[in-house]
Amino acid sequence: MKKEIMTIISNERLTTGVYEMRLKGDVTAITAPGQFVNIALAGFSLRRPISVCDVGKDELTLVYKVVGRGTEYMSGLKKGFALDILVGLGNGYSVSKTSKKALVIGGGVGLPPLYLLTEKLFEAGKLVDVIMGFNTKSEIFYADKFRSLGANVTITTVDGSEGIKGFVTDAMTGADYDYFYACGPLPMLKAVEKNTFGKGQISLEERMGCGFGACLGCSIQTRNGAKRVCKDGPVFEKGEVIW
Amino acid sequence: MVKTAVELCGIKLDNPVIPASGTFGFGYEFAEFYDINILGSISLKGSTKEARFGNPTPRIAECPAGLINSVGLQNPGIDEAVNKEYPLLAKVYKKPVIQNISGFSVEEFAYCAAKASESDMVGIIEVNVSCPNVHGGGAAFGTDPDRIYEVTRAVREVTSKPVFVKLSPNVTDIKIMAKACAAGGADGITLINTLSGMRIDLKTRKPVVKMKAGGYSGAGVFPIALKMVYDVYETVTLPIMGVGGITSARDVVEMMLAGATAVQIGTANLIDPYACKTIIEQLPSVMESYKIDDLSKIIGGAH
Secondary structure, eight states: OEEEEEEEEEEEEEETTEEEEEEESOOTTOOSTTOEEEEOOTTOSSOEEEEEEEEETTEEEEEEEOOSHHHHHHHTOOTTOEEEEEEEESOOOOGGGOSSEEEEEEEGGGSHHHHHHHHHHHHTTOEEEEEEEESSGGGOOSHHHHHHTTOEEEEEETTSSSSEESOGGGGOOOOOOSEEEEESOHHHHHHHHHHOOSOEEEEOOOOOSSSSSSSOTTEEEETTEEEETTTTOSEEETTTBOO | OOBOOEEETTEEESSSEEEOTTSSTTSGGGGGTSOGGGSSOOEEEEEOSSOBOOSOSOOEEEETTEEEEOOOOOBOOHHHIIIIIHHHHHTTOOSOEEEEEOOSSHHHHHHHHHHHHTSTTEEEEEEEOOOTTSTTSTHHHHTOHHHHHHHHHHHHHHOSSOEEEEEOSOSSOHHHHHHHHHHTTOSEEEEOOOEEEOOEETTTTEESSTTSOEEEESGGGHHHHHHHHHHHHHHOOSOEEEESSOOSHHHHHHHHHHTOSEEEEOHHHHHOTTHHHHHHHHHHHHHHHTTOSBGGGGTTTTO
């Protein structure tokens, strides 16, 4: 983890309530896809934890949803604005667990950390199928970006306005993958654990105090004892979390 | 060169800045951020006889100038703390530490104090009679002067280390509680723990934290903590560790003027993991700007 002052390069709306923020600064503390950053915002006591969507040389991309006053404030920030950010928090996904082909499953704003993961999987020479779940067509973002990485993308929408009608699990028909990775809302993660073959990793979300393991605000029960979502997670093995 | 050192029950601290229990774990994880030997001491995570998972999540709610927590004393149990956590801390920290302990009976407090006292690393036992997040433990003791007296005496009997009692602000008169600590044989008093508080989510129309209420801490409680330290300083002659909403070196000086011999930094660590380091680094220049050459000389200076 590193505390950095990062400058906004751009902050644009992708779809209703979903924004993409690009920031300039030292990103060397990010060591794995699935990690997150924790952003201090003027006028708010707690930092906002946001998953890392992409990293470049001295550049970071975050895709976030406006869910409250903090993220609403973030969505109004302009190019050139400097933010105090804790960079490189959490454990992240392990790319090396996939031997040949991975299935990547994301629901809504669970998708951003899976973008960097997919990039890293391809860099490591693996094949990737991606299932993207949304409520409706107008909520879809990043489908083309995943495709341009080389991923085979399947979209599901709850109302059937695009792709397969239903949930991500409705698109999980075959078993031609040797490892899976998921991120999304809790009911989706539970369903994914039930409907996947073999091993995989899921990423959890929890209301956090510090984001770096000190306050024990985000603890969960696992088969290996109490774990902190922020520090021991947010990525856990399939079957590890006691729901 | 200004002097930042203070003495707490015969233990010399290089400076009065101590991370508060529950905001710094068992310390060693913060050694990834900076050399934690710059700290005056560390108050380690409040530990109980048995391991505890604590309360269900959400355990955190944001507030203006702070946060509410309802962690509920999650800890590995005092035996595990001494046997597994202490060796990890010993690798990166070389000064005496403060072990915060809690319990659900007088016997449990005594057990934890005795266990922690077996370690040479422990300089002070801090008795938490004030956790607001555990029913039947913690605060159930801290709001009754007879129970405070009883717990203090029981801990006093099983350890030769200095005993501090950490008091709750959620009482009608903090001075009565301080007197009970003194009567029970405490060597010092830590105050304050968190204030009882609540937030309600406007979307769900339900309390934000699962346990409904929790303990409020952060910059917003500083004036309350300061006043209680001031009052207790006038009531008993015991040294005080002042804690509650300190976020700067100026706050440290103010808390010491109110009567604190040392201070604890809590919530500030959670917002900025470098908070204690920054405060320690700021301290000499703040002292100079207020013409303080020896910090130990200003204790209770506002009286």
